[in-house]
Amino acid sequence: MTVISSEPLYAEFMKKTAKSKEFMQQAMQVMPGGVTANIKSFAPYPIVMKSGKGAYLTDLDGNRYIDYLLSYGALMLGHGHPAIIQAVQQQLAADGTSLFGTPHRLEVEMGRKIQQYYPSMEMIRYTNSGTEATLLAIRMAYAYTGKYKIAKFEGHYHGGYNQVLLSVNPPLEEAGPSSEPNAVIESKGVEPYQAENTIILPFNNLDACAEILRKRQHEIAAVMLEPAQAGFIPAEPDFLQGLRKVTEELGILLIFDEVKTGFRIGIGGAQAYYGVKPDITALGKVIGGGFPVGIIGGKKEIMMVSAPLAASDVFDASTSQKSSAKDVLFHSGTYNGHPTILSAGLAVLNVLEQEMDQVMARTEQLKTGIRQLFAQRGIAMQTVGLGTIFSVVITELEHVRNYRDLQKSNFELRKKIDFQLLAEGIYTKPLNRYSMSTAHGEEEISLTLEAYDKVLSRL
Ligand SMILES: Cc1ncc(COP(=O)(O)O)c(C=O)c1O
Incomplete structure (x- = not known):
């Protein structure tokens, strides 16, 4: 049976997600690795969600997250529009x-x-x-x-x-x-x-x-x-x-x-x-x-x-x-x-015809905010992406142009930040890109930037 890892990196995460862990132990008896799509799996175990609304997901333990995974980008109107x-x-x-x-x-x-x-x-x-x-x-x-x-x-x-x-x-x-x-x-x-x-x-x-x-x-x-x-x-x-x-x-x-x-x-x-x-x-x-x-x-x-x-x-x-x-x-x-x-x-499509420009503008706002927070701490990074998708790439490179460039980025630090962000209620699968939706408003952007600020100041 697959063993659930308990590295120190995951300590805070595991404290908040005990019910996900318990569920995944059951799931592993039913499905290989406990998942029905390999992409859903990550160490120590994936968070198991119970409900979604707008920009938010709630997990089995009742933790709320602002969702930037959005089912790998599929949910452009957020949850339950x-x-x-x-x-x-x-x-x-x-x-x-x-x-x-x-x-x-x-x-x-x-x-x-x-x-x-x-x-x-x-x-x-x-x-x-x-x-x-x-x-x-x-x-x-x-x-x-x-x-x-x-x-x-x-x-x-x-x-x-x-x-x-x-x-x-x-x-x-x-x-x-x-x-x-x-x-x-x-x-x-x-x-x-x-x-x-x-x-x-x-x-x-x-x-x-x-x-x-x-x-x-x-x-x-x-x-x-x-x-x-x-x-x-x-x-x-x-x-x-x-x-x-x-x-x-x-x-x-x-x-x-x-x-x-x-x-x-x-x-x-x-x-x-x-x-x-x-x-x-x-x-x-x-x-x-x-x-x-x-x-x-x-x-x-x-x-x-x-x-x-x-x-x-x-x-x-x-x-x-x-x-x-x-x-x-x-x-x-x-x-x-x-x-x-x-x-x-x-x-x-009907909704996007009205709201696409706003989602694009909000994505830029979030990207700019994240870049500023990293810059304040002197950490070289870029928000790489067009339109309503981007990723946070921690790198000294001026341009990230392909797979080989991306491999030179600091995945370890990004992962550490991602796990701390999860504990602060900001959801994406660790190391994954961010997708935005029409449901992500000013409030969600502010909350996300506050969480980033907290996590980066702890590094
Ligand atoms: C670029 C690209 N092509 C194809 C696919 C496969 O799509 P699906 O997961 O709907 O089968 C994906 C899924 O992530 C994708 O990102």
Whole structure:
């Protein structure tokens, strides 16, 4: 059985969260590591939450936290926003059911909204998660180009499947040269051949990327990236524009994984912010309003590879039509385009259309306040991020441009601060980024800065 650590770093935390510890001991008997998603786990044990409201979470021990994790950025309106609750209740009542298994009005309504803010998504398909959206993006790229390898960037996460669980957070001893990183497999159970089929690129290094892509242009179907690495290290504008140009020149598709950056860097995501048009985009998180969703979209001629022909489905029983299935990219899912979830997503968009600017301004206010508090103590650091996401990076570097730069930052100190902040009621998973919501007002910002002040003065 997994043992719960009791390092001194955790002492204060453990004093306040006894019920979480007790719960996790039970959970470990039911689920490996006590969690149903590895990301939920951290040492000594995760805090177990009981309820949420607005910007706040309450845990099993009754401690209240201002939530900056926001379910890894998904909850852009905070917890339990009345517009979402109302939309979901009304949709269920109007539909009289939770699911039809047929086309639904909201699939088109949401599609048109997405196209308004993401015009590069000329046609779209719905999935149930960001993982499924990027997975489908890769299959689309293979189908469209007839090539069967992808390139991704060191430090970038695209979901939990075999083609992309490489070099997300690789040990530096295994990561290879910074200008031509090794493909490091980062999960048990991933076939060794994935390291041959997924090519790793260095972020924000255009010359090195161009060289790798040129060498392997006949193998690579697509380059996929998070326009802000891990949601917060921004692509440099010249880099992103250059990458667009090189991929176009070489017949390689460009996939923006905007699962984190979509509706967060701005309502139109990174592509609107940078003015760079990808061939395919994957969205998720915010657009589900806290419910599971993904959307993939792109150029019409690419997306049309998935348009069903007559009897072209793997499940079609008619033998005469069978061969046509090979001419179509198969994409399906019992819950795709779930009407209740689309109603929640549309409610999110309605609120963001009014309040996005304010969330952006408040994020800047919080970032500035945190930087000032560190500066008063002479601790070199940066708030790295665009729009409504950022991370606190304790570093002497002037620019944090990629995974290798981030590894030079002081994770130990950041972790120490994070645990003390948890004890002061400021929640994010230790070492994680901060996401903001429409529910984070002046009061929450003041309380957060007070907590930072207290914690930094104790260091
Ligand atoms: C950039 C990015 N892509 C894909 C995913 C996977 O999305 P999901 O967790 O909804 O499957 C995530 C999740 O954190 C992500 O941040």
